[in-house]
Amino acid sequence: MNYAQLLLPDFSLILCGYLICRYTALNRSVWQPVESLVYYLLFPVLLFQSIMKSPVDLSAASGLIAAGVLSGLAGIGLAYSLPRWPWLGRRIDARDHAASAQVAFRFNSFIGLALAERLAGPQGLLLIAVLIGVCVPMFNVAAVWPMARAGQHGFLRELVRNPLIVATVSGLVANLLGFRIPDWLNPAVSRISAASLALGLMAAGAGMQFGLLTRSKLLSVAVLSIRHLVQPLIALAMALLFRLDPVQTTVLLAFSALPTASTCYVLAARMGYNGPYVAGLVTLSTVLGVVSLPFALGVLR
Template identity: 55%
Template sequence: MLVHTRGMSTAWLLLPDFLLILSGFLLCRHTALNRSVWESIEKIVYFLLFPVLLFNAIMKSPLQPGQTLPLAGVGVATVGVGVLLAFALGRWPGVAGRLHASGAQVAFRFNSFVALALAERLGGSQGLAWMALLIALCVPLCNIAAVWPLARHGGQAYHRELLRNPLILATLGGLLANLAGLRFPQPVATTLDRIGLAALPLGLMAAGAGLQLGGLARGPRLAAALLAIRHAVLPLVAIGLVAAVGLPPAQATVVVAFAALPTASSAYVLAARMGGDGPYTAGLVTVSTLLGMVSIAAWLAVLRTS
């Protein structure tokens, strides 16, 4: 009964975030706020609001290497396993190169909007700081790994894509500001805080507005394998590493929630922009988002019983 109660408690914590996703889906399909409106909102979130949120969270987070190094190691190792497994799928017989280049990122990328909203609900400001650190370390890794197969398949220069990525720039900027001890005057700090606060609700609603299932029929076996890595293998890897390293319960909760996240909603944007199969990637993002509604609570319940 206790495990069930805790699982229900986690589900209730997640419910407001997924209701925001649902509201975005309904608004996009049943009101004048159609897809073209949400595409503009996605750009504002991706290029302004979310980078500001990341920059602020990382700049203000005490790095405390001695306390956070094991947490960071588990997070980076988990993502690394996802990258290796996703790339290995490209060697399967019969896997179309364009589909694999487009969809591989779904196995290891994560929805940072959901990550930060969830971390704050699970662990308050400290949980948010830990999740921001994981994002800071893993966003560059994930973006490099996501851009590489698409650039190679499409004949594009991936260095340019990485250097222009706003999330990588915000991450590096936040780390440099943190190390330099930078602090803004109160009016500037308050303005940046308010800009960042808008990122989570709008980002979650934009993720809902982009949900679609079309395109998966072109590679169902590959889709199933990629989603299995994202929602089954990586949480199991994280739980195993958490036990091996002996992370404190609060950090273990954050890192397992991180491993169980739905994939990044921007995966579709990246695939479409770099000449990949946009509809196939959008289908993967949709299913991953729906799976995330139950998988995060389920894996956190498994962690508590392990």
């Protein structure tokens, strides 16, 4: 399978968003409200619908869930430990680390959902939706914690206000309780979900910034190496450890090699940190995804 060709539609939308924002009148003043619309409404609806669409068999997916959670915890531990590395810790600014640690373990769900369906059809979409449902709350807790602690923010308040956590937790609870979206509401929800993928990818491109990538070079290299090199290797080890089947292994490897979440810089800026620096990391991570996804899916798999 030509994974570079498989990734082309998603990264074309990202490039389209970047070019439109940079070279037309549809500049950042237009795309900032679009980002808010996607983050607070469209994408939570997509997550909720993806989780609610099919019954979740937790026993069948338990190995995949355990592998995804342990891979994520390993990434979180590595990101948190960077200031304690003897050759690196002295050169890391504490506030930059608090804002950028999330880049090492968060993931771009827009790309993940779009890619999983092309890789493994409806089964792949359901599996990655389950991973998203389990991991997004954990990763968002891990992303908010360093910034809340360093910036004197209310930790629980930030979690309760996070729309991704609200959507995924409520979707999982509703699914496990046997609720379903009514048939008369499904067409509207499906249209909102479809719009969220295209707009989300284009908004990710419009948000790309290269200007501050020279800041904290060692920290930047460290968090991006964890995201794009170490995480896929950990995921491969977990797939072997839990003896995942080929479809689950493919989904886990794709999940581990995704670019970081485009909302990293939104969260950092909203909590009073250096948003443009984190936006630079998100930009470079998006570019590196063109390499890390074929590496994980083509080489490791």
